[in-house]
Amino acid sequence: MAKREYVSISVVRRLPRYYRFLNDLLKNGFSRISSRELSARMGLTASQIRQDLNCFGGFGQQGYGYNVEQLRDSIGSILGIDRKFPIVIVGVGNIGRALAVNMNFDAFGFQLCGIFDVSPAVVGKRIAGLEVLHIDEIERFCGVSSPKTAVLTIPTAAAPDIVRRLVGCGVRSFWNYTHYDVARSYKDVVVENVHLSDNLMTLCYRIKYADEKPPEPTANDEA
Amino acid sequence: MAKREYVSISVVRRLPRYYRFLNDLLKNGFSRISSRELSARMGLTASQIRQDLNCFGGFGQQGYGYNVEQLRDSIGSILGIDRKFPIVIVGVGNIGRALAVNMNFDAFGFQLCGIFDVSPAVVGKRIAGLEVLHIDEIERFCGVSSPKTAVLTIPTAAAPDIVRRLVGCGVRSFWNYTHYDVARSYKDVVVENVHLSDNLMTLCYRIKYADEKPPEPTANDEA
Numbered sequence: 001m002a003k004r005e006y007v008s009i010s011v012v013r014r015l016p017r018y019y020r021f022l023n024d025l026l027k028n029g030f031s032r033i034s035s036r037e038l039s040a041r042m043g044l045t046a047s048q049i050r051q052d053l054n055c056f057g058g059f060g061q062q063g064y065g066y067n068v069e070q071l072r073d074s075i076g077s078i079l080g081i082d083r084k085f086p087i088v089i090v091g092v093g094n095i096g097r098a099l100a101v102n103m104n105f106d107a108f109g110f111q112l113c114g115i116f117d118v119s120p121a122v123v124g125k126r127i128a129g130l131e132v133l134h135i136d137e138i139e140r141f142c143g144v145s146s147p148k149t150a151v152l153t154i155p156t157a158a159a160p161d162i163v164r165r166l167v168g169c170g171v172r173s174f175w176n177y178t179h180y181d182v183a184r185s186y187k188d189v190v191v192e193n194v195h196l197s198d199n200l201m202t203l204c205y206r207i208k209y210a211d212e213k214p215p216e217p218t219a220n221d222e223a
Numbered sequence: 224m225a226k227r228e229y230v231s232i233s234v235v236r237r238l239p240r241y242y243r244f245l246n247d248l249l250k251n252g253f254s255r256i257s258s259r260e261l262s263a264r265m266g267l268t269a270s271q272i273r274q275d276l277n278c279f280g281g282f283g284q285q286g287y288g289y290n291v292e293q294l295r296d297s298i299g300s301i302l303g304i305d306r307k308f309p310i311v312i313v314g315v316g317n318i319g320r321a322l323a324v325n326m327n328f329d330a331f332g333f334q335l336c337g338i339f340d341v342s343p344a345v346v347g348k349r350i351a352g353l354e355v356l357h358i359d360e361i362e363r364f365c366g367v368s369s370p371k372t373a374v375l376t377i378p379t380a381a382a383p384d385i386v387r388r389l390v391g392c393g394v395r396s397f398w399n400y401t402h403y404d405v406a407r408s409y410k411d412v413v414v415e416n417v418h419l420s421d422n423l424m425t426l427c428y429r430i431k432y433a434d435e436k437p438p439e440p441t442a443n444d445e446a
Contacts, residue, residue, distance in 0.1 A: 012425060013425055015424070016420070016421035016422075017418070017421060019424065020420070024402070041407070079424045079427055079431075080430070080431035085427065093321065094318070094320050094325065095317070098318040099419075103419065108423045108424050109423070148430070172430075173429070173430050184264070192422050192423075194422055196326065197239070197243070197326065198239035198240060198243065200328070200331045200332070201238070201239035201304060201332065202236055202239055202415055204302055204303045204306065204308065205235055205301070205302045205303055206235070206413045207306075207308055207371070207395075207396050207413055208303035210396070210413050
């Protein structure tokens with residue numbers, strides 16, 4: 001089947017989930033899986049899965065199902081996780097530090113090449129094998145290492161100024177943990193926002209709702 | 224307009240975003256806003272917004288727009304963020320600690336009442352005003368404080384056992400940062416998953432895609 005030119009963002013957002021499920025299956029010794037079994041595990045319909053994967057040319061064979069490793073690798077390569085996009089973390093409070101230490105950037109398309117902060121308590125210290133640099137070194141650093149992506153784990157109030165500087169240095173994409181609306185101010189940058197409090201509010205609604213009547217059937221459909 | 228009995232999870236997931244935008248508008252001195260202006264800021268169509276809000280009985284007035292504070296408060300109360308659901312954090316590595324210290328649980332429907340870990344390095348220490356307890360105290364603690372919700376910020380490998388114990392103690396909802404599929408094993412619990420690496424892979428795809436051709440028009444539509 002031919003690949004589609006344009007793939008909707010909602011399909012794209014499901015790809016990492018396919019990747020994660022397939023990776024877990026592989027770790028658990030599965031080498032092939034029927035579309036029915038995959039759909040049961042993922043809580044999607046088999047037709048939804050076929051439709052999603054067809055956007056990228058289609059996978060699987062009638063009567064055989066999917067080869068788990070092959071499908072995982074194909075999705076990984078569609079996602080581009082074999083790339084090594086240089087990325088910097090700006091702000092090493094608890095969340096920035098958690099990402100620096102625990103997030104396996106290499107496995108997801110990135111290479112952590114710099115960590116920045118303003119606090120004398122951390123500047124000069126080593127985290128995840130890198131020396132934390134003062135944010136005022138960012139211009140010099142970008143001149144040499146040209147990171148195109150930055151993780152924003154700074155207070156929201158500091159974000160407008162920092163983003164302006166980063167964009168000025170050639171950064172073109174952000175993994176944004178602040179509540180600053182980067183995409184609104186910079187139309188040509190790519191932004192993925194992480195709004196943990198949105199998630200917490202959704203949880204609150206669903207708990208309240210579960211208290212009042214039985215949970216809706218699709219409640220866990222975005223696991 | 225009458226409230227609908229059943230509200231789809233995708234509408235529910237947009238509510239926190241409305242809440243956040245309206246809260247920001249209020250902080251920036253807006254007291255009313257037209258549906259056109261709200262839709263421009265949120266990157267949704269005016270008709271989508273009307274449709275979403277109509278699920279809960281409708282707000283706003285023809286020719287006047289929305290009263291920002293009133294709409295924010297109504298959405299907040301639909302979400303239930305005025306509740307004080309008792310919640311515990313299990314695991315205070317960097318992410319658990321970041322949530323304990325920085326997340327304003329009170330503002331989003333919860334009250335943090337306990338923090339648990341296994342490491343002698345943190346058990347007995349105070350974080351966010353609470354003494355970190357050993358996980359083996361969880362049964363006793365739940366007998367007294369009856370938290371119904373737990374934040375899982377533990378290694379994925381430890382999750383199945385911990386979840387089993389928590390469910391045994393009456394915990395019925397999870398804010399899950401691990402890759403353990405809680406909802407698959409426990410059908411009657413409410414689970415909100417935070418898969419940060421899914422988000423990172425989506426970012427990777429979009430950067431790769433932006434390199435190859437102009438970014439798709441809807442790229443930032445879930446900001």
